[in-house]
Amino acid sequence: MRKTSVQNNTINNTGEGMFDPVCGMNLKGIDEFKKNQLAEKGLFFCSDHCKSRFEKNPEKFQNEPLIKLRNVQKVFNLGGVDTYALKDLDIYIWEGDFVAIIGASGSGKSTALNMIGLLDKPTSGDIFLKGVNISDLNDEEKTKFRSETFGFIFQQYNLIPWLTAFENISLPLIFSGKGINNKKINASIEGIGLGGRSLHRPFELSGGEQQRVALLRALVSDPDIILGDEPTGNLDSSTGNKLLDILLDLNKKEGKTLLIVTHDADIAGKADQIITMKDGKAIKDHQVYKKIYTE
Ligand SMILES: Nc1ncnc2c1ncn2[C@@H]1O[C@H](COP(=O)(O)OP(=O)(O)O)[C@@H](O)[C@H]1O
Ligand SMILES: [Mg+2]
Numbered sequence: 001m002r003k004t005s006v007q008n009n010t011i012n013n014t015g016e017g018m019f020d021p022v023c024g025m026n027l028k029g030i031d032e033f034k035k036n037q038l039a040e041k042g043l044f045f046c047s048d049h050c051k052s053r054f055e056k057n058p059e060k061f062q063n064e065p066l067i068k069l070r071n072v073q074k075v076f077n078l079g080g081v082d083t084y085a086l087k088d089l090d091i092y093i094w095e096g097d098f099v100a101i102i103g104a105s106g107s108g109k110s111t112a113l114n115m116i117g118l119l120d121k122p123t124s125g126d127i128f129l130k131g132v133n134i135s136d137l138n139d140e141e142k143t144k145f146r147s148e149t150f151g152f153i154f155q156q157y158n159l160i161p162w163l164t165a166f167e168n169i170s171l172p173l174i175f176s177g178k179g180i181n182n183k184k185i186n187a188s189i190e191g192i193g194l195g196g197r198s199l200h201r202p203f204e205l206s207g208g209e210q211q212r213v214a215l216l217r218a219l220v221s222d223p224d225i226i227l228g229d230e231p232t233g234n235l236d237s238s239t240g241n242k243l244l245d246i247l248l249d250l251n252k253k254e255g256k257t258l259l260i261v262t263h264d265a266d267i268a269g270k271a272d273q274i275i276t277m278k279d280g281k282a283i284k285d286h287q288v289y290k291k292i293y294t295e
Contacts (some may be wrong), residue, residue: 021061022050023273023286024068024092030284046284053273060094064131066225066257067093067116072125074111074280085111087280088123095224098251098258100268103277109261110229112277116259117227118146149174151218151226155233157210159202159217165189165209166198169216176221188216192246208239215246224281226250228260232267240264 018027025046054061074086093099093116097141101109112127114120115127118134127134129149130175137145161166165190170180189198192212202210211231218226226247244267251258260267268274274286 001122010201013027018044020044020050020089021044022053022092023275023282024065024070024090024096025050025282025284028089033036047286056105064128065092066095066130067091067259068126068128069112069115070126070128072112072115072122072127074115074120075123078138084280086115089125089281091275091282093257093259095257096207096251097272098248099260099273099275100271101259101277102263102265102268103125107275107277107279111280112275113227113229113259113261117150118142123136127147134230144176147172147221149223149225151215151221151223153211153214153218153226153228153231155201155230156216157207158232159210159214161202162181164199164201165194165205165213168202168213169220172217172221176219185220188219192216206239207235209241211235211239215243219250223256225257225259228258228262230261232262232264232265244270274292 019025020027021043023046027044027046027175030046043054045054054134061071069089069091072089076085089108089112091112103109103111111120115122116129118129120137129145132145134142136147160171163171166185169185169189173180186198189195192215194209194212194216197205197209197213200209202213205213211234215231228247231247232243235243247258247260248270250256260271262268275284276283
């Protein structure tokens, strides 16, 4: 398999076929990219943000990223009309990072997240997870890979209404044929402040409680990567902040990679890397998360 583009990044200065070694963006078509003189011939970056991340910790960016999207396109055909939800999307996600995906409604954030989490297939392009090209996997392998690698949380919680909190949390273990450790699950329920709620059904729980159940369900198989599609979107700000603190703890203390789609500039402001989507592409300015909502 091709290695990360750090080596390739030094080829020329036209931007042709060069990728930012931190965010993975194709530098072709970027008007003004940044050069750094660390490597013999210099390295090129889409922005000062990526340049300075690289300079702080060059070793981190020498290996294969945890997640790599290359030329990913997603086309939906509705009534004979093609809609490009993603257009040649190039992204790197590094192990242990907290990454926020932001952008206007319809910019392709959920589609990108679903591709990364193997919930949907790209129309073309490649996705590498832990160095594996997932288009080479069959459906069964994909399902196994997904359940072992990802924990998902969604804006609408997506709990099964007729199951108790405990049963909702245990569900992934039933699907994957793993044993249910009652003690461990009850301890996680206590630990997240839901003691006494274990036998409640979703309609008997507040939004914040439901989202904590959904988070425990996402964590029950001990995934390396947590994917959240606007997980605080239905919560009031204080409840949302509590959930975010739990997610940040999982990132900082347990090293889980966190990839969160959000409209919340405060959440995005805490991320190691921001991916700003516009019209199905990542745009180069990672830090202008406030600007896009006022354009
Ligand atoms: N299942 C689908 N069928 C048709 N079009 C879709 C589908 N899912 C998303 N789209 C379109 O793709 C674009 C990106 O959608 P989405 O990824 O949901 O954006 P975001 O999450 O940023 O709001 C939108 O134009 C949307 O209408
Ligand atoms: Mg969305």
